[in-house]
Amino acid sequence: MGLRERKKHQTRLALIDAAFDLFLVQGYEATTVDQIAAAVDVSPRTFFRYFGSxxxxxxxxxxxxxxxxxxxxxxxxxxxxxxxxxxxxxxxxxxxxxxxxxxxxxxxxxxxxxxxxxxxxxxxxxxxxxxxxxxxxxxxxxxxxxxxxxxxxxxxxxxxxxxxxxxxxxxxxxxxxxxxxxxxxxxxxxxxxxxxxxxxxxxxxxxxxxxxxxxxxxxx
Amino acid sequence: MGLRERKKHQTRLALIDAAFDLFLVQGYEATTVDQIAAAVDVSPRTFFRYFGSxxxxxxxxxxxxxxxxxxxxxxxxxxxxxxxxxxxxxxxxxxxxxxxxxxxxxxxxxxxxxxxxxxxxxxxxxxxxxxxxxxxxxxxxxxxxxxxxxxxxxxxxxxxxxxxxxxxxxxxxxxxxxxxxxxxxxxxxxxxxxxxxxxxxxxxxxxxxxxxxxxxxxxx
DNA sequence: TTGTCATCTGTCATGGACTGACATAAATTA
DNA sequence: TAATTTATGTCAGTCCATGACAGATGACAA
Structure with missing residues (x-):
């Protein structure tokens, strides 16, 4: 697996973990995509390249x-x-x-x-x-x-x-x-x-x- | 039932009928709230006073x-x-x-x-x-x-x-x-x-x- | 190493679903 | 008619989601 693929996998997991941590604290609804993206230091647009919603x-x-x-x-x-x-x-x-x-x-x-x-x-x-x-x-x-x-x-x-x-x-x-x-x-x-x-x-x-x-x- | 209440009931039914007519022609997703509201000659904001979503x-x-x-x-x-x-x-x-x-x-x-x-x-x-x-x-x-x-x-x-x-x-x-x-x-x-x-x-x-x-x- | 290519990412602009605030218009009631 | 209540419109703003484009970055061959 190349560096590129490794990075993607890493970002994906980071998004999931950051999201669920926020979900548990603030609730699912109250957590915005922008917050999740910010927590992983990624643009909101990139979030939607990893997950459809x-x-x-x-x-x-x-x-x-x-x-x-x-x-x-x-x-x-x-x-x-x-x-x-x-x-x-x-x-x-x-x-x-x-x-x-x-x-x-x-x-x-x-x-x-x-x-x-x-x-x-x-x-x-x-x-x-x-x-x-x-x-x-x-x-x-x-x-x-x-x-x-x-x-x-x-x-x-x-x-x-x-x-x-x-x-x-x-x-x-x-x-x-x-x-x-x-x-x-x-x-x-x-x-x-x-x-x-x-x-x-x-x-x-x-x-x-x-x-x-x-x-x-x-x-x- | 007063005029006010009658009007409300009327608007409500009109919204439903207009909406479903549009849904059948364009599909549910493709139909916007603005279109439904426009069809009944009502502001989009008013739509959400009749229906939560x-x-x-x-x-x-x-x-x-x-x-x-x-x-x-x-x-x-x-x-x-x-x-x-x-x-x-x-x-x-x-x-x-x-x-x-x-x-x-x-x-x-x-x-x-x-x-x-x-x-x-x-x-x-x-x-x-x-x-x-x-x-x-x-x-x-x-x-x-x-x-x-x-x-x-x-x-x-x-x-x-x-x-x-x-x-x-x-x-x-x-x-x-x-x-x-x-x-x-x-x-x-x-x-x-x-x-x-x-x-x-x-x-x-x-x-x-x-x-x-x-x-x-x-x-x- | 270098240059090319594919791909990932950020930025920008847009649209659609909602919501709060406030002013206006209409109906109800006295 | 005057005062009160309530429905509506306008406006501004948030959030989710998507397309377009340009720049950055890893992959790969020479």
């Missing part, structure tokens, strides 16, 4: 984790039931997150605390998850050989499990957890959701209209 | 519906199981939405189309649902006599059902539904989620730590 910086570290889930699901054996495969994939994701975070626990928790403290940030974070959800849905549909546009079940399953995860993060945030507590809470909620769904999910069937079997319904 | 205007009509859910849940008989009560409350919400929308179907669908076309808008919409989710969670916890801070089950249940609704709206948006199709899709997904949860949900129990029973876990 202030939100991008704040949510930067969540991106890598989302990719982990899709690869984890793809690695599950073909015969595994959808719910089991998805739940396992998410558990692996959690383990990966734990392992990565352990490298620099302080920074990880700092980031989580900032995000958890800002509903708007939290919301955008899960909104960006939509892309990942689509990939997971496509993978589940592929495994079952169904059309993801016609069969809402894979999509629903992904949405349900994802929301369980979300609740896990929320609970952990409320309880002001350390890394262990965070992982515990998220895992627990995932297990809870899986336990609730396991008895019913396997029997779910669709009507001929491509909608739910439990009720004759509009073709949409 | 451009997003507020775009999501305005969703607010009234969210209130319906909480009142619908509160009206369910005390003995009803949590899942059944919540599902029924949401079904009543859907019926109410259908009835209200029937008054002015065109405007309703216009609004939905704009929101569905903008991921950011859609995300913010469901993010704002968080407030409603809290109320629903509190009501479910009250019914069960549990502490919402310690027992994550009501919260999880609300999150699961809400996400089913979200998927229903998404499916309807993709299929470019009319009002009937929209209601059908959302109802179907709600039924599907209820069917998936009914067998397992009643048996869900918690461990002594306030976490999930299926696994000994961290106190958080």
């Amino acid at each position: 202030k939100e991008d910086l704040a949510l930067d570290f969540t991106v890598e984790y989302e990719e982990l889930v899709t690869t984890a699901l793809a690695a599950r054996p073909a015969g595994e039931a959808p719910l089991a495969a998805l739940a396992t994939a998410f558990r692996e994701f959690i383990h990966q997150m734990e392992a990565n975070a352990a490298d620099d626990t302080e920074r990880f928790l700092k980031h989580r605390r900032v995000i958890d403290a800002n509903p708007a940030l939290l919301a955008t974070g899960f909104a960006r998850m939509a892309e990942t959800e689509k990939k997971l849905t496509a993978e589940l549909a592929r495994r079952q050989g169904t059309d993801p546009a016609a069969d809402p079940r894979p999509r629903l399953l992904v949405a349900l499990i994802t929301s369980a995860l979300r609740v896990g993060f929320e609970c952990a945030a409320e309880r002001d957890c350390q890394l262990v507590g965070l992982v515990g809470n998220v895992t627990d909620l995932l297990n809870l959701a899986e336990a609730a769904l396991t008895p019913g999910w396997g029997q779910l069937s669709l009507g001929s209209s491509g909608q739910v079997a439990t009720k004759a319904s509009s073709p949409g | 451009k997003e507020d205007l775009a999501l305005d009509f969703t607010v009234e519906y969210e209130e319906l859910v909480t009142t619908a849940l509160a009206a369910r008989p005390a003995g009803e199981a949590p899942l059944a009560a919540l599902a029924t409350a949401f079904r009543e919400f859907i019926h109410q939405m259908e009835a209200n929308a029937a008054d002015d179907t065109e405007r309703f669908l216009k609004h939905r189309r704009v929101i569905d076309a903008n991921p950011a808008l859609l995300a913010t919409g469901f993010a704002r649902m968080a407030e409603t989710e809290k109320k629903l969670t509190a009501e479910l916890a009250r019914r069960q006599g549990t502490d919402p801070a310690a027992d994550p089950r009501p919260r999880l249940l609300v999150a699961l059902i809400t996400s089913a609704l979200r998927v229903g709206f998404e499916c309807a948006a993709e299929r470019d539904c009319q009002l009937v199709g929209l209601v059908g899709n959302v109802t179907d997904l709600l039924n599907l989620a209820e069917a998936a949860l009914t067998p397992g949900w009643g048996q869900l129990s918690l461990g002594s730590s306030g976490q999930v029973a299926t696994k000994a876990s961290s106190p958080g």
Whole structure:
């Protein structure tokens, strides 16, 4: 890696660290891009060459984790039931997150605390998850050989499990957890959701209209 | 109602209609507040006296519906199981939405189309649902006599059902539904989620730590 | 080492979403 | 009609974000 690339990487990290330090002291909203740039002795215009927006910086570290889930699901054996495969994939994701975070626990928790403290940030974070959800849905549909546009079940399953995860993060945030507590809470909620769904999910069937079997319904 | 109040109401509606007409033609992002204000012959500053933000205007009509859910849940008989009560409350919400929308179907669908076309808008919409989710969670916890801070089950249940609704709206948006199709899709997904949860949900129990029973876990 | 090239950065100008302050115009009420 | 309340317009300013251009700096070959 050349000097140029090293410098860029350095500036990037410096911006992130300076930003989160300011976020923790002043709050996310109250911190301006100018302040962050000034703290790193860089022009505000340069800030936007490293990050598309202030939100991008704040949510930067969540991106890598989302990719982990899709690869984890793809690695599950073909015969595994959808719910089991998805739940396992998410558990692996959690383990990966734990392992990565352990490298620099302080920074990880700092980031989580900032995000958890800002509903708007939290919301955008899960909104960006939509892309990942689509990939997971496509993978589940592929495994079952169904059309993801016609069969809402894979999509629903992904949405349900994802929301369980979300609740896990929320609970952990409320309880002001350390890394262990965070992982515990998220895992627990995932297990809870899986336990609730396991008895019913396997029997779910669709009507001929491509909608739910439990009720004759509009073709949409 | 005095002249003053009538005028305000009129201006408010005019802003909404002008805005959505512009949104449909130019897109939400490409439409500026100045354009909306100009279309109604009002200063841009006045726009912000009617709506806190451009997003507020775009999501305005969703607010009234969210209130319906909480009142619908509160009206369910005390003995009803949590899942059944919540599902029924949401079904009543859907019926109410259908009835209200029937008054002015065109405007309703216009609004939905704009929101569905903008991921950011859609995300913010469901993010704002968080407030409603809290109320629903509190009501479910009250019914069960549990502490919402310690027992994550009501919260999880609300999150699961809400996400089913979200998927229903998404499916309807993709299929470019009319009002009937929209209601059908959302109802179907709600039924599907209820069917998936009914067998397992009643048996869900918690461990002594306030976490999930299926696994000994961290106190958080 | 030197000169060329690609790329990073700062500066400047601009636009769009908001907000506070203040004056004016309009409706309400007495 | 006079006094009061309230809505609106104007103005100035902040913050986020982006395009354009020029200068600085690292990469690389001769």
